[in-house]
Amino acid sequence: MSKSRKIIEVVEKMDLNQRIERVQIGMLYTAAQLETGAAGVAYSFPRRSCGPSIISDGRSLTGRPAVEIVHSLGSDNLADSSLALATVNAVVSAMGVPQGALQGDVLEAINVRDGETVCMVGCFLPVMERIKRRGITIKSVDLEQKPGALSAEEAFTILQESQVALITATAIINSTIDHLLEAAEFCREVVILGPSTPLVPFAFKDTPVTCLAGIRVEQPDELFKIIGEGGGFRFFRPCTKKYTVRVSHGEAFFRHSPLGKE
Secondary structure, eight states: OOHHHHHHHHHHHOOOBBEEEEEOOOSEEEEEEEESSOEEEEEEEOOOSSSSSSSSSSSSSSSOBBBHHHHTTTOOHHHHHHHHHHHHHHHHHHHHHHHOOOEEEGGGGOOOOOEEEEEEESOOHHHHHHHTTTHHHHEEESSSOOTTEEEEGGGHHHTTSSSSEEEEHHHHHHHHHHHHHTTTTTTTEEEEESSTOOOOGGGGSSSSOOOEEEEEOOHHHHHHHHHTTOOOOHHHHEEEEEEEEGGGHHHHTTTGGGGGGG
């Protein structure tokens, strides 16, 4: 089963009697807010014509059931998939902070050991520089040309040679996550990170993923304004709080939800 499909199945079992209150599709990020007030974000891939789209089908997104939007996760239409992941993150936010989650930066939650090689898929420059300052070897790959980043085609080989994998959650949007996790099978630590990360540890059970590092939206009004004006995470960071959660805490997180009854 694809990781997108697994995330959809897990979210379907949450309380989805919720509807979309508003969406904001910016140049860099997409945001979705539910009628409950909970909001989520995901990276915005460029809008390209790839068949039917929930965004441009002529119907208003406002008022639609969240589950309807979530089903576009993994769609060939990457703009739809981005909106779906933002909606997933809003639904997860409505569930509260995952049990066992730690507030703070990802490098405070994981242990990168001296002598290890870190592969970063998606170039998070601040994280990369902090790891480099510790004298640890880090190799970054990215779809875009960025300083110090190798081509995305090298990701599979580098992941197989690394002990720690830091993988951008945007790989969920464009459906490259399954291939990347296959390559990271023998890594000691595998982290999905970035503002797009769905903090649903149960969805990553029985995968190489050990930790999820994402955000919760605390100030949706300001965040929507920033995203609508084309701002990225460096600008809307003050509107959020960072959290990391171990995948091993997945069952505890859903102890009081329908998932706990499986």
